[in-house]
Amino acid sequence: MKKHNFSAGPCILPEEVIKKASEAILEFNNDNLSLIEISHRSKPFVDVLKRAKELVIELLDVPNDYSVLFLQGGASLEFLMTPYNLLKKDGKCGYINTGTWSEKAIKESKKIGETLVIADSSDKNFSYIPKDYSIPNDLDYVHFTSNNTIFGTQFNHLPESNNILVCDMSSDIFSRKIDVSKFGLIYAGAQKNMGPAGATLVIVKNKVLGKTSRDIPSMLDYKIHIEKDSMFNTPPVFPIYVSMLNLQWLKKNGGINWIEKVNKRKALKLYQEIDRNKLFEGLANINDRSIMNATFKFKNNKHQERFDLMCVKKGINGLKGHRSVGGYRASMYNALKEESIDVLIEIMQQIEKENND
Amino acid sequence: MKKHNFSAGPCILPEEVIKKASEAILEFNNDNLSLIEISHRSKPFVDVLKRAKELVIELLDVPNDYSVLFLQGGASLEFLMTPYNLLKKDGKCGYINTGTWSEKAIKESKKIGETLVIADSSDKNFSYIPKDYSIPNDLDYVHFTSNNTIFGTQFNHLPESNNILVCDMSSDIFSRKIDVSKFGLIYAGAQKNMGPAGATLVIVKNKVLGKTSRDIPSMLDYKIHIEKDSMFNTPPVFPIYVSMLNLQWLKKNGGINWIEKVNKRKALKLYQEIDRNKLFEGLANINDRSIMNATFKFKNNKHQERFDLMCVKKGINGLKGHRSVGGYRASMYNALKEESIDVLIEIMQQIEKENND
Numbered sequence: 001m002k003k004h005n006f007s008a009g010p011c012i013l014p015e016e017v018i019k020k021a022s023e024a025i026l027e028f029n030n031d032n033l034s035l036i037e038i039s040h041r042s043k044p045f046v047d048v049l050k051r052a053k054e055l056v057i058e059l060l061d062v063p064n065d066y067s068v069l070f071l072q073g074g075a076s077l078e079f080l081m082t083p084y085n086l087l088k089k090d091g092k093c094g095y096i097n098t099g100t101w102s103e104k105a106i107k108e109s110k111k112i113g114e115t116l117v118i119a120d121s122s123d124k125n126f127s128y129i130p131k132d133y134s135i136p137n138d139l140d141y142v143h144f145t146s147n148n149t150i151f152g153t154q155f156n157h158l159p160e161s162n163n164i165l166v167c168d169m170s171s172d173i174f175s176r177k178i179d180v181s182k183f184g185l186i187y188a189g190a191q192k193n194m195g196p197a198g199a200t201l202v203i204v205k206n207k208v209l210g211k212t213s214r215d216i217p218s219m220l221d222y223k224i225h226i227e228k229d230s231m232f233n234t235p236p237v238f239p240i241y242v243s244m245l246n247l248q249w250l251k252k253n254g255g256i257n258w259i260e261k262v263n264k265r266k267a268l269k270l271y272q273e274i275d276r277n278k279l280f281e282g283l284a285n286i287n288d289r290s291i292m293n294a295t296f297k298f299k300n301n302k303h304q305e306r307f308d309l310m311c312v313k314k315g316i317n318g319l320k321g322h323r324s325v326g327g328y329r330a331s332m333y334n335a336l337k338e339e340s341i342d343v344l345i346e347i348m349q350q351i352e353k354e355n356n357d
Numbered sequence: 358m359k360k361h362n363f364s365a366g367p368c369i370l371p372e373e374v375i376k377k378a379s380e381a382i383l384e385f386n387n388d389n390l391s392l393i394e395i396s397h398r399s400k401p402f403v404d405v406l407k408r409a410k411e412l413v414i415e416l417l418d419v420p421n422d423y424s425v426l427f428l429q430g431g432a433s434l435e436f437l438m439t440p441y442n443l444l445k446k447d448g449k450c451g452y453i454n455t456g457t458w459s460e461k462a463i464k465e466s467k468k469i470g471e472t473l474v475i476a477d478s479s480d481k482n483f484s485y486i487p488k489d490y491s492i493p494n495d496l497d498y499v500h501f502t503s504n505n506t507i508f509g510t511q512f513n514h515l516p517e518s519n520n521i522l523v524c525d526m527s528s529d530i531f532s533r534k535i536d537v538s539k540f541g542l543i544y545a546g547a548q549k550n551m552g553p554a555g556a557t558l559v560i561v562k563n564k565v566l567g568k569t570s571r572d573i574p575s576m577l578d579y580k581i582h583i584e585k586d587s588m589f590n591t592p593p594v595f596p597i598y599v600s601m602l603n604l605q606w607l608k609k610n611g612g613i614n615w616i617e618k619v620n621k622r623k624a625l626k627l628y629q630e631i632d633r634n635k636l637f638e639g640l641a642n643i644n645d646r647s648i649m650n651a652t653f654k655f656k657n658n659k660h661q662e663r664f665d666l667m668c669v670k671k672g673i674n675g676l677k678g679h680r681s682v683g684g685y686r687a688s689m690y691n692a693l694k695e696e697s698i699d700v701l702i703e704i705m706q707q708i709e710k711e712n713n714d
Binding site (some may be wrong): 001002003005007008009010011012013018019021022023025026030032033034036038039040072073074075076077079080104107108111112188191196197198199215217218219220232233234235236237238239242251281315317 | 358359361362364365366367368369370375376378379380384388389390391393394395396397429430431432433434436439442461464465468469502531546548553554555556572574575576577589590591592593594596599672675
């Protein structure tokens with residue numbers, strides 16, 4: 001049975017990407033060698049890396065004075081690289097705390113230097129995006145998490161600040177239009193809308209670097225990775241290749257403009273059902289709802305067992321909410337088809353009907 | 358045409374591993390989902406990670422008081438994690454410099470604390486392994502690189518020291534028997550004998566950790582990775598899966614005892630030809646020759662063009678020497694079949710014959 005994969009990440013990828021990735025493992029570039037047994041410095045792979053970079057630049061309209069990197073270590077290593085590269089020895093930085101991942105970023109930054117939490121939605125278990133906070137003007141940077149996978153909230157406006165903006169976009173990059181020129185640094189683990197686990201995308205404005213007077217370890221130094229064009233050490237060949245395929249798929253289908261419309265339509269449909277259906281309620285503040293991850297629950301838990309069974313029967317995968325929130329989480333990443341949303345809504349309506357009878 | 362893949366890494370993997378890896382991309386665990394679109398916390402992947410760890414323990418006979426980790430960032434991140442985790446704030450460590458990778462490790466360690474180079478073979482372009490050096494007894498650890506891919510040298514005996522031994526085994530782990538109990542820390546990038554690029558194996562003795570009085574960033578802290586059982590952040594799912602398949606292949610065929618015999622036979626055969634053939638000469642000191650990477654060159658460069666063409670015609674891939682050494686490098690990792698060595702020897706003999714006529 002075909003699965004409707006609502007997994008929060010690693011997550012669904014387009015069927016044609018999966019198919020091409022599988023083929024490249026058997027043979028790559030018509031060369032009687034697998035993608036995973038060739039040198040990362042061979043022309044075929046150097047071309048892959050170049051193409052992946054070009055696609056990022058084209059799809060996100062990255063300005064000329066930015067560098068695009070493919071690294072390892074996920075957002076978790078970026079939590080550390082951010083202050084290492086941007087926080088001056090005697091400087092301070094500000095973080096907006098909107099959930100588990102922001103908290104982790106804050107924790108690592110505090111190990112490196114003075115780190116202020118300038119806004120915080122922990123008082124209501126991160127069910128909203130903070131508003132009406134003021135940001136000091138003397139920060140080395142302001143960090144925020146654009147989409148909070150666990151809580152189902154998302155920034156709809158950029159924080160207003162004259163400081164350098166840094167954003168962890170792990171769970172919504174390539175899902176909607178962004179203005180890269182507003183940011184000093186954007187990073188994202190691949191395993192949502194970019195590709196499989198094991199690669200990290202970094203987009204950094206060149207001129208924000210080199211100002212901390214820190215002796216940065218090479219693997220944590222964006223300038224070294226820029227100088228070596230993401231080849232300072234052996235890159236994660238397969239995750240980068242699949243990311244390239246996935247970005248090709250996105251471009252071919254109409255790019256960010258297209259996918260943003262699709263994603264908004266999918267999310268609107270599901271949220272309308274959550275709000276309409278008498279058995280369910282949404283968990284995130286309505287104005288801050290994420291178009292990537294919808295969190296919701298039963299008003300009365302007694303329906304849960306029956307609903308879970310119905311989901312299994314219809315091939316729905318990965319709908320369980322994160323343990324810190326409970327309930328359900330429908331992750332609607334780029335590759336999730338609208339028909340999967342329809343199937344979920346059908347089940348929601350069916351269980352409502354059963355309980356109306 | 359079938360390729361004889363002498364690539365230095367990423368490198369050849371067994372055909373059955375490649376095939377199973379390709380299949381898992383299409384569908385994993387009979388579950389209508391690809392390996393790369395399931396949650397890393399789903400039971401099927403948790404089982405993969407567990408199995409991979411068990412295979413490492415079994416194949417290398419890892420004692421109970423050691424932890425086995427699968428991380429990201431390759432040896433290059435370990436260069437930094439080693440001093441962070443083992444070098445006391447007021448302590449010092451010693452490195453044996455046997456080539457490019459040792460030099461890189463030394464450079465990173467110097468950024469963290471006092472780092473002594475206790476032996477060095479740079480005077481002869483790293484063509485030998487240093488002997489007859491003395492190691493101070495008050496070091497926090499002694500670091501060496503067991504096999505030097507670029508120069509074709511390999512340690513045949515452990516450095517004699519009462520200090521904690523740390524070894525970068527990226528290019529010879531799983532190729533020969535080692536006594537893990539002699540080491541405090543072993544690390545290895547996957548992309549030689551373990552799997553594809555993108556995963557790093559760490560084997561660390563638990564009791565050597567927690568003694569530096571450093572506030573270690575979480576992603577660089579072995580204790581945190583141990584506590585989270587390699588799931589502190591999203592692990593590189595595909596590289597770990599393929600590593601598991603590859604270790605299964607190794608176990609099924611007879612484990613380290615078997616592969617060590619095979620590897621020694623392959624290397625002996627090739628070195629015998631290098632020494633016998635009037636046109637060629639080896640580049641590494643005979644007693645320090647690596648069983649993984651044989652470096653050699655023509656005594657007279659005039660044969661090179663013809664030989665390169667003959668290699669292409671016979672499907673030989675990746676034989677070019679590293680730019681810092683020149684000549685040729687035949688990497689003979691675990692999955693390289695003896696017949697590939699035979700084909701190479703055949704060409705070497707043919708060109709000798711042509712020049713005898």
